Amino acid sequence: MFDLQTYHKAGSVEEAIALLAANPDSRLLAGGTDILIKLRHGKSGFAELIDIHGLAELRSIRKDAEENILIGSGTTFTDIIESKLLQRSIPMLCDAAQSVGGPQIRNMATIGGNICNGVTSADSAPGLFGLNALLQIHGPDGLREVPVAEFYLGPGKVDLRRGDVLVAFKITPENYAGSFGYYYKYAMRDAMDIATIGCAVSLKTAASKVSDYRIAFGVAGPTPIRCPKTEQAVLGRELSAELFDCIAEVVIGDVNPRTSWRAAKDFRLNIIQELAKRATHKALQRALHPAGQKEGETI
């Protein structure tokens, strides 16, 4: 049995906010794939839970009237993989969802939980960084929007205050329309593993040049990070073999991986350089040969 001290089922986001405020030591439980394991291992701070598992209002993927894509925090990785809207508009997020755990975990784990955990290895984080995703957070004082890069305050620390519930990720059209991205995960196994390094690239091309370029990593620092120096160096450059050499050289200046039992720092640096090139290459392939595009159509 799980060593729960208190358990409340919230029937709505509003109720969850009130329950969080009334139970100062409580936390939210969504997919349970991290929290229930921590609870089982007897980690402190997880014995008082407010259950938002399966709340319908948190589980949707849709486009609003302003063409923003909204992904509910309770959306599972399987929902993301199977979403026609995301497959069409932001396949990079489907790549990332596909790389998480195994089928059972993807069926349960939510994108909101993945981000609220605050870990640097979250597979959905690099893509959301590259998309400048805005986190819609409902709290006792109403709704606020926080850019994902500002949400991470440190390892395991995120900008959630007492009574806050992350409800959705908002991706505005200027951050995904016409962009092509790819998420590349390197781990010891192809499944059920934590990323040694994860790399997301999102880019636009125009007239054989890179007209927009975002690159973000997981596990390349204490939190997921964007790489401003690399982005600056790549922007406006011609598509060529030298471009990849440039990326591999500059990216080292943007990252700060550490040695852990999973991998040594030098090894991670090597993987960072390689993934930066490969993810860029894959994103370019998607840009130059978009799936389902009619013959003769230009980008």
Add this chain to the structure above:
Amino acid sequence: MTGQNDNGFTRIQCTVNGVPRSLFIDVRKSLLELLRQDLGLTGTKEGCGVGECGACSVLVDEVLVDSCIYLAVWVDGKAIRTVEGEARDGRLSPVQQAYVEEGAVQCGFCTPGFIMASTSFVEKHQGQEVSADQIRKGHAGNLCRCTGYQNILKAVEKSLKP
């Protein structure tokens, strides 16, 4: 144990292998504990207990989950399928039959979980062209310590044939 419940217990309604059940359960229980301890359905196994091995896999509303990291209260209003419900009228399910024919069982401990993972995979991909790689990926959440993967793969391939 406090909360909006009756001394840490709560009533749920669900169906287990097609049979409607009304259960008064301890909210601290996992679905695995509900199945094994309260309902005596010991076909579903506990391996790692942390969602790594898949021995406890069951279907909840046709979704494959690790029952060890799934709260029992979450099945309220839902339909659960476990390995005990797969054979009908003394006949094995097509997936179970394929496992037997391909010798996909060694010690058998992982088998109930694998059967449910394969059942979920086969029902999702019926009539589709499926690669060996897709089958492996679809079973990545289940571990077999005897490493009988090759025959499991063959059994799934066989089950997918109309």
